[in-house]
Amino acid sequence: MFSNFIVAVSAVIPIFVLIGVGLFVKHAKLMTPTELKHMNSMVFKVFFFCMMFSNIYRANFEDGFDPSLVVFGMASVTALFLASVAFSLWFEKDNPKRGTMTQAIFRSNFVILGIPIVVNIFGEEAAVIPTMMIAAIVPLYNIYAVLELESFRGGKFELVPILIRVLKNPMIDGIILGALCRFLPFPIPDPILKPIAQIGASTTPVALIILGASFEKGGIADSRRDLWACTIARLIVVPAIMLAAGAALGFRDAEFVTLIAIFATPCAVASYAMAQQMGGDAPLAGNCVVFTSALSAFTMFGWIFVTKTMGLF
Template sequence: MIAVFLQTLPFFGLIALGYGAARRGFFSEVGTAYLTKFVFYFALPAMLLRFSVSLNLSDVLDWSFVGAYLVGTFAVYALATLVAMIRRLNVAEAAIEAQCAVIGNVGFLGIPMLALLLGDKAIGPIMMVLAVDLVFFGSLVVILITGSRDGRMRLGILRTVGLGLLKNPMIVSIVIGLTLSAMTIDLPLPATDFLTLLGGAATPGALFAIGASLASKSAERVSIAAWLTLCKLVLHPAAVGLAALYLFHVDPVATGVMVAAAALPVAGNVYIIAQHYAVAPARVSAAILISTAASILTISVVIGWVTSL
């Protein structure tokens, strides 16, 4: 575990560097927003496109894997929703808390870190986790929040969700890469070099941006944030691991990647959704801050266990 901890330390060191720069005022909130845009719209899609163009669709699309991840994730989602409803929260707040319980920072932290630590075989499963999170659970939270406010489901909600997916650069880059791969179209060397150069900025840029964004987060409602952190860092990886091994009999390597991806801290895009719809943003902020800090140790334990398999 010590060896794995030392391997993950540089990643969290970059997060700490971004946090320190923002706290000291060296990096403003506006600067953080533009860095995040650069990573989200340019560097990370370049990395995903370069990865996906070298994969076959069969390497990524494994229905047993998808089923295991959906079942395990939805079990924790339902538990978090139940606890929220027992506390008499409304549907929108319950949906946001459930989102915190299962949506990890796969894009900005998981892809750069797990691809390096777990190797090329991890890339396909990581992309599958990212796709399920964005397409299924990303759509679900928007539908629940808007539907609960309107009191009924409208076709306009589905149109908003669909357009959001079509405009998501991570989804678009994966689809383009897999399409080129299926058509056996090789990228020219200059294009590959361009994607490699641009994608190389994704890892340090994303990690620095995570840290800088955490500097503006607060730790209010610590007890609730601690519960959501427990869901995200412990219950979620345990649930998907059990579903993969005992219900769907997923390949052990893919199972390990799934568990590692599920052990990632709460994603920043949950805060963006909470802030956009004005649903408990301070609570989400605290969950992101506490889960990210705790994951420095928990991710090392999970990856150490996964690599031992």
């Protein structure tokens, strides 16, 4: 039992220490909001590209990555999206809030937290599993988020522009280019590959620090009911259902922990920007990110500890 407790602590504490460093950066005013915005853009466009490229190019796919995990992940995200829409329609009458609630429930912070959770438990060699899942899940997150936000604000959903925007995503570009470079008749020279790998290795700590430094407080008086509904759904109800389904289908070890990273992590940071830009309730979206991120320090530890005790990894 104690060893399971140590595994859970080892998986969660490093993540929130780095977020805490970001909170200190914000409190000490070491970066201006403009500098944070530029830094966040650089992390997204450069660091994530290098991390995805390096993970895919150097991955050993002979270790037994199961394609059925991708199928299950995509099907589960789709089902979760539809269930989130149905719940929002039943629970809330205001369309901007409906759009924000839907996104808060189905879209997790898997992109930033997924790889560190798996790597903290299984080591760098297991990073290929969440990396491949990012390639499958990120396009769905983007397409479904735009679909529901446009629908709730009465806009027109245009698939082709969305797909083009997805293909311009630096994470997707890094995965595609890394996969293509594996087919080159010669290896990438080490003086080129090494700095790319070094940038990729620094992605997670820098992204988590920027995440902590970017947190904003907002009033919750007008949306307390919706906020707690989203928080409970995101951190408790969704992982309970999805992890039970994954366990029943036989996913174990790093694959199962990847499912924890997809379904038990807090609301995606990107959901705030999208709600702001597409007519959603931006204050509610921001509060969902802040509250689920803070409470996930306890709920993610709980899910990891319980499922480790059950022998699922």
